[in-house]
Amino acid sequence: MIYKKFQDLQLSTLGMGAIRLPTIDGDDGKIDTSATEEIVAYAMEQGVNYYDTAWGYHNGNSELVMGAALKKYPRDKFYLATKFPGYDLANMPKVKEIFEKQLEKCQVDYFDFYLFHNVCEMNIDAYLDKEKYGIFSYLMEQKKNGRIKRLGFSAHGGYDVMKRFLDAYGEHMEFCQLQLNYVDWELQKCKEKVELVSSYNIPIWVMEPVRGGKLAKLAEGDEQRLRALRPDEKTVAWAFRFLQSLPQVTVTLSGMSNFQQLKENITTYAENKPLNDEEMKTILSIADGMLSGKLPCTACRYCTNHCPQGLDIPTLLELYNEHSFTGGGFIAPMALSALPENKRPSACIGCRSCEAVCPQQIKISEAMADFTAKLNG
Incomplete structure (x- = not known):
């Protein structure tokens, strides 16, 4: 397992996301606890030390199941992250109630990493309203009290929304979690977002590295182009190699819903193999092809x-x-x-x-x- 230094920690560059845990009969709210415990056990054995969950994942059951699975291990052997669920505006007045409940659900006394969840157009005004909801001040208080070790945010919003958030709280943010992959590099203007976050000296965590599975298998012609460059590299591994090529990225989260995915991803992260210039041009060219139906708006604003x-x-x-x-x-x-x-x-x-x-x-x-x-x- 590859590790990267973050502050005084050594974090596994592959983290386990708990948004797509194995389920029973395809019911998202019914997590297969035994299968999840098996996945966590293997991940721990192979050196994965970062685990990411959230209040709303699996209809609220992800925190419960991950808390129980990780309870079997010494607290200093893993880093646990969860988030304040600002994706639902009804939660904004409940920051204290929700935070206390999250500690209880996860069976921990503190969170190693805690995030403002999903900073976006819908909730930016509420997140920035220090008087009405006091979310920022409450979370900073929990950090002072040691119940949050490191504070950050995740974002699905546009560049301007992220800029507003960073202008207000950037000096206090220790990491940023972005949807980032070689298709969204252009589609969601991730290149510009990475540059923005980096200008505040904030390291990046990655979510959706394979775009919900879209990058696990490509058109046959595209896969042939990749095999010509790296004959032994699996298609899905290219998505991770792209991220390994970005020095701003510290942790990449993958929602591994079965044991096979976990094994393959751990194999990929056994070594660091960033793309060279030719490989980077090829993968971005493939992304351009995947976006060929995209309307070519240049935002000239005529x-x-x-x-x-x-x-x-x-x-x-x-x-x-x-x-x-x-x-x-x-x-x-x-x-x-x-x-x-x-x-x-x-x-x-x-x-x-x-x-x-x-x-x-x-x-x-x-x-x-x-x-x-x-x-x-």
Whole structure:
């Protein structure tokens, strides 16, 4: 197992994410506890020392199961992370109640790592409101009391949202967890996000390294290109090698839902094999190909000056691209929920004034109609 130094710790560069634990009969709320304990035991044996869970994973049962599984090991042999569930605005007034309950569920006296969960357009105002909810001050108090050892945040929001959060709290944040992989390097502007976080001297933790499994298997032509460069490297390993090539990354979390995935990932992380220049160009070229259906908006904003509805068309097209590539998901609906109804894709009246000035000749009105249909199921 490869390790990286973080402050006074040596962290396994592969961490176990507890968002996709093995389940019974496909029911996300029914975790297979024996299978999970077997996975944790093997991970511990092979040197994985970082475990990440959260309040809402597996309908609230992930913290319970991970707490019980890790209870079998000395407390100084693993690092446990969980998060304040700000993805649900109803939780904002309950930071103390939730934090105490999390300690109880995980059967620990402190968390090694604790995060503001999912900083995004929907919750940024609430997270930054120090008077109304006091989330930041409460978590800083728990850090002072030793019940949080290291404080950080995860983010699915856009660059501007992350900038607001970092401007307010960046000096107190010790790590940042990002959805990061070679497709999102462009699709979600992760390159710019990595540069932003690094400008605050904050190391990066990675979530969704294989994009929910999309990067575990590629088109045959793309896999052939990779095999020509590294004949013995599995396709899924390329996603991890990409991340090993980024010096800003400290820990990569993988939601390993079965024993085979765990074994393969541990084998990959037995050695550090970053990509060379040719390999990096190839993997990013493959990502470009996967995004070939992406609308080529350059955010010139000519369209916004001609929209009678005042829609932020470039942002809506960026969310449309993400939603289309993912085949749904929560990121676009989450971001749109922060907008008033009259600024969402459904507010487009199809006048095509924007299309008349679009240098890329994007059929924006059709994209807005399609986006609305996708969002409505």
